[in-house]
Amino acid sequence: MIPFAYARPTTLDEALDAARDPGTAVLAGGTELLNWxxxxxxxxxxxxxxxRVPGLDRIEPLPGGGLRIGALVRLNxxxxxxxxxxxxxxxxxxxxxxxSAQLRNLATIGANLLQKTRCAYFRSxxxxxxxxxxxxxxxxxxxxxxxxHALFGWTDDCxxxxxxxxxxxxxxxxxxxxxxxxxxxxxxxxxxxxxxPSEAIDRDTVLEPGELIEAIELGEPAPHSAYVKxxxxxxxxxxxxxxxxxxxxxxxxxxxxxxxxxxxxxMRPWRxxxxxxRLVGLxxxxxxxxxxxxxxxxxxxxxxxxxxxxxxxRGATRRALMTAAGVRP
Ligand code: SF4
Numbered sequence: 001m002i003p004f005a006y007a008r009p010t011t012l013d014e015a016l017d018a019a020r021d022p023g024t025a026v027l028a029g030g031t032e033l034l035n036w037x038x039x040x041x042x043x044x045x046x047x048x049x050x051x052r053v054p055g056l057d058r059i060e061p062l063p064g065g066g067l068r069i070g071a072l073v074r075l076n077x078x079x080x081x082x083x084x085x086x087x088x089x090x091x092x093x094x095x096x097x098x099x100s101a102q103l104r105n106l107a108t109i110g111a112n113l114l115q116k117t118r119c120a121y122f123r124s125x126x127x128x129x130x131x132x133x134x135x136x137x138x139x140x141x142x143x144x145x146x147x148x149h150a151l152f153g154w155t156d157d158c159x160x161x162x163x164x165x166x167x168x169x170x171x172x173x174x175x176x177x178x179x180x181x182x183x184x185x186x187x188x189x190x191x192x193x194x195x196x197p198s199e200a201i202d203r204d205t206v207l208e209p210g211e212l213i214e215a216i217e218l219g220e221p222a223p224h225s226a227y228v229k230x231x232x233x234x235x236x237x238x239x240x241x242x243x244x245x246x247x248x249x250x251x252x253x254x255x256x257x258x259x260x261x262x263x264x265x266x267m268r269p270w271r272x273x274x275x276x277x278r279l280v281g282l283x284x285x286x287x288x289x290x291x292x293x294x295x296x297x298x299x300x301x302x303x304x305x306x307x308x309x310x311x312x313x314r315g316a317t318r319r320a321l322m323t324a325a326g327v328r329p
Pocket of ligand 1: 117119120121122129130131132133138139140141142157158159160
């Protein structure tokens with residue numbers, strides 16, 4: 001491991017000041033950053049440990065409705081919150097499937113959105129062509145193992161996917177990332193927070209140096225919501241694909257509105273806008289629901305080894321929709 005300086009600010013202002021240097025890595029729960037340091041994915045001059053910064057570890061109702069979740073709230077504390085369990089169950093489900101209980105006790109909701117891809121070439125401890133690790137070096141996955149890679153939004157430079165489970169649920173909830181800088185801050189829709197390879201390959205999110213996630217805000221409750229994760233083993237594994245769905249139902253049980261986000265199919269959660277439009281007015285068990293979902297996948301463009309994921313993603317989407325609507329799949 002390469003030596004680095006270490007700072008542990010005790011206020012948000014101190015943390016923002018300390019994080020301004022581009023050579024800085026921010027430490028929260030540590031479950032991701034320590035892996036990056038070990039493998040060499042991150043080689044910071046300085047690590048700024050924000051885990052003691054007060055005020056970022058609270059969950060609070062918003063005055064006009066909704067919920068504000070501080071960036072440093074541990075995943076298991078988010079899942080255990082009674083408001084989340086009642087009004088946003090899709091987030092609770094996604095968190096429960098995101099990692100082992102031990103990891104969920106340490107990992108924070110803010111840093112979870114900053115996870116890097118699980119592409120094996122990117123995580124390799126041996127020198128391997130990878131445009132994300134070393135821009136311009138190539139993409140080993142294009143000629144190698146590409147069975148966990150993208151269905152949407154990839155380029156020849158990178159075909160990787162983003163692995164966060166909570167991010168998928170937050171995308172289906174139209175959640176907002178609230179950031180702070182030394183001079184202000186901004187509100188970023190979760191669906192715009194992560195960057196596709198066509199937008200940038202040397203960074204994963206729109207965060208600028210010195211910009212920290214302060215909170216994540218949920219809007220209107222989504223009690224009819226569900227998360228389905230398909231993985232090789234049920235106990236602990238990253239997703240092959242996942243689907244988060246929220247639905248609003250009319251009095252007669254038809255779908256008044258739906259939001260669908262897929263995980264592990266692109267470098268950010270992928271909304272199925274076409275299916276969302278087609279589902280309005282249908283009963284959840286109408287055969288046209290299957291057609292609406294299939295039509296959305298007409299835009300899928302899988303890399304060769306990941307073509308099998310399309311059928312799995314279709315099935316996960318349908319199962320999540322049925323579960324959210326309270327219909328037996
Ligand atoms: Fe690197 Fe992306 Fe290629 Fe994986 S898919 S080797 S992360 S460039």
